[in-house]
Amino acid sequence: MSSSSALCSCLSSGSSVTSTHRRRRASSSSSLTSSSSSSSFSSSRRGFSPPSVYLNKNKNKNNINNKNNNTSSSSSGRRRSSSSSSKLKVCAAMSSIDDPNFADLSDRLKLDNVRQSLIRQEDSIIFALIERSQYKVNDKIYKTNSIDVPCYDAKTGVRSSMIEFMLREREQMDGKIRRYTSPDEHAFYPESLPPLVIPPMNFGEVLHECALKININDRIKEMYVENIVPGMCESGDDNNYGSAGLCDVNCLQLISRRIHYGKFVAEAKFRAQPDEYSDLIRKQDGNGLMQLLTNQAVEDRVVARVTNKAAFYGQDINEEVPDASKVLTNPENQKYKVAPEIIADLYFKWIMPMTKDVQVEYLLQRLD
Ligand SMILES: O=C(O)C(=O)C[C@]1(C(=O)O)C=C[C@@H](O)C=C1
Numbered sequence: 001m002s003s004s005s006a007l008c009s010c011l012s013s014g015s016s017v018t019s020t021h022r023r024r025r026a027s028s029s030s031s032l033t034s035s036s037s038s039s040s041f042s043s044s045r046r047g048f049s050p051p052s053v054y055l056n057k058n059k060n061k062n063n064i065n066n067k068n069n070n071t072s073s074s075s076s077g078r079r080r081s082s083s084s085s086s087k088l089k090v091c092a093a094m095s096s097i098d099d100p101n102f103a104d105l106s107d108r109l110k111l112d113n114v115r116q117s118l119i120r121q122e123d124s125i126i127f128a129l130i131e132r133s134q135y136k137v138n139d140k141i142y143k144t145n146s147i148d149v150p151c152y153d154a155k156t157g158v159r160s161s162m163i164e165f166m167l168r169e170r171e172q173m174d175g176k177i178r179r180y181t182s183p184d185e186h187a188f189y190p191e192s193l194p195p196l197v198i199p200p201m202n203f204g205e206v207l208h209e210c211a212l213k214i215n216i217n218d219r220i221k222e223m224y225v226e227n228i229v230p231g232m233c234e235s236g237d238d239n240n241y242g243s244a245g246l247c248d249v250n251c252l253q254l255i256s257r258r259i260h261y262g263k264f265v266a267e268a269k270f271r272a273q274p275d276e277y278s279d280l281i282r283k284q285d286g287n288g289l290m291q292l293l294t295n296q297a298v299e300d301r302v303v304a305r306v307t308n309k310a311a312f313y314g315q316d317i318n319e320e321v322p323d324a325s326k327v328l329t330n331p332e333n334q335k336y337k338v339a340p341e342i343i344a345d346l347y348f349k350w351i352m353p354m355t356k357d358v359q360v361e362y363l364l365q366r367l368d
Pocket of ligand 1 (some may be wrong): 154294299351352
């Protein structure tokens with residue numbers, strides 16, 4: 001039996017189990033924060049005692065390396081002093097290399113590498129959007145009290161939307177296998193994450209600790225439902241709630257990752273120009289930071305590349321090797337599943353600006 005069908009009630013089962021995950025509060029500066037965090041999601045896991053460790057027999061050994069479990073143990077097993085823990089440390093100490101769960105992310109902070117990652121993420125996002133666009137908007141998926149899902153708001157008792165239910169269910173699975181211990185992953189319902197079943201990875205400390213406070217997933221969900229879906233899907237209802245909802249979950253997770261990757265971009269930029277950024281940060285000049293981090297030439301390239309990729313991925317490719325110039329210019333070949341310009345436009349209007357918002361939010365706190 002699926003956990004969802006077991007015991008969904010108004011009990012706040014998830015809130016006690018977040019200690020094994022990196023704590024992420026909704027961003028305080030996010031003006032569009034919705035009330036979704038007050039929803040709760042209960043299941044057969046109700047009654048789990050708050051774990052301080054993942055569910056693994058080797059808990060003592062591996063727990064030493066869990067930077068997420070609030071024990072203040074460093075990867076080498078020493079306790080961090082409060083002053084050192086409040087400062088950024090570039091990746092973990094050398095001793096971490098001996099740690100089988102150590103993932104070295106230090107290379108991520110080179111701007112070229114960060115951009116390469118953004119480029120790779122484009123592929124997944126464009127595919128996911130094209131997949132979603134084959135279904136109609138199906139706005140029942142996003143409305144509360146609309147589809148009979150076993151998930152309710154803890155305060156009001158109102159039945160949650162199907163998208164909330166599906167996201168919460170997905171995060172129960174992903175959360176167990178440490179997805180949200182990674183600094184580039186952000187849960188939509190961080191307060192409800194389950195305990196880990198495998199030891200957490202040790203990522204060292206790549207970003208400033210203010211990164212933990214930044215999670216704009218409420219804004220991202222709202223933007224996705226109100227702009228991305230109606231922007232690329234035919235309006236109406238085709239009854240494909242499950243299929244379209246699965247596509248939504250995929251799109252939301254990918255877009256969330258891309259937008260929150262702004263933290264890595266910002267850190268890379270800060271390191272490249274520490275004096276310029278520090279000056280603006282001390283003045284808390286958000287507009288100045290936005291101006292400094294914006295690179296119009298790169299944005300133009302992103303839009304052009306996304307248009308081209310959407311043109312390629314959005315066609316039925318047959319067994320012949322496609323001629324790129326024909327694919328992109330011959331109207332005969334342009335039977336796209338969704339117009340490439342639409343995808344590029346969504347990227348330009350929503351995904352890039354929100355990535356920049358994350359950068360500014362991170363930088364404003366970078367010297368805290
Ligand atoms: O590549 C960068 O420099 C970024 O900051 C990333 C990004 C983007 O979201 O793609 C955002 C802002 C810049 O103006 C250009 C591109």
